Structures are given as C-alpha cells and as structure tokens.
Amino acid sequence: SKFHFDQPSTGKIEWHIPREFTPSRPAIHFTHVDHCIPASQHPVASKIPEPSIRPSVVSDPDLLEDLVWEPGRRPNGIKDYLNTDLPVLGLKVHSFTDRTIVVLKWQHVAFDALGMQHVVNGWMKVLWGREDEVPTPCG
Secondary structure (H helix, E strand, C coil): CCCEEECCCCCCCEEECCCCCECCECCEEEEEEECCCCHHHCCCHHHCCCCCCCCCCCCCHHHHHHHHCCCCCCCECEHHHHCCCCCCEEEEEEECCCCEEEEEEECCCCCCHHHHHHHHHHHHHHHCCCHHHCCCCCC
C-alpha cells in the first residue's frame, strides 16, 4: 500500500504505511545538495541573515521555499500524499563551502511540534553516537 491519507465520511483519517521501510520506500525522504559555493553566493541562502545574539525576524518563509522543495515542485496539500508514495517526513541538507542548512519538513497530521521534538532528540542522540538511547517507536 502507499503512504496516503483517506478521509472517509466519518471524518477520521486512515493512514496507510508500508509494513517495512526499504531503500525504495524509505520512512524519511532524504536529499542532499552540495552547492560548492559560499552561501552568500546562493540566490536564496544569501537571504538568511548571519546569526545574532539578539532576537530577529529571519525572513519571510516563502522567500526560502527553494531550499525546501525540489525544483519544479511546490506543496499542494494533502493530495500530494494521496497521489504519491512520498514519506510524510523529509530531510533536505544543503552543503555550502561555509555552512550547512538543514531543512526538516513533515505533514502535521503525522505529529505536532512536540512530536517533532522527539524526532530531533532521537536524531541528535544518533549523531552523538548514543543510538542505543533512541526510544523504539510504536509498532
């Protein structure tokens, strides 16, 4: 079955998930783009201000969408997942010669911001070599 959502007349969401994740059907859609230039030379990454110790408005998120989506693709709501086999969680890494930009994207029907906190905490534990501390997800 595909990753998709059905909304029957009951108004409940039915979520179809593969029994097993494989390289051809991953749990996370991962992409890496190596730009081989400084971020300041990239038309979109250059719009992200330098870090500051003061709170600031970083940018209009719509101006950064080329860092999020694949070329020629823009989100079109739940139909993206009804009609495709895309995972609901995506990780896109942009490498520049002077910095790395990491983009996490997910369907909010999968989990909320607190759920994303668990994903990020688990990811950090893996990066720190503490994979044995990552909780096992529900079956």
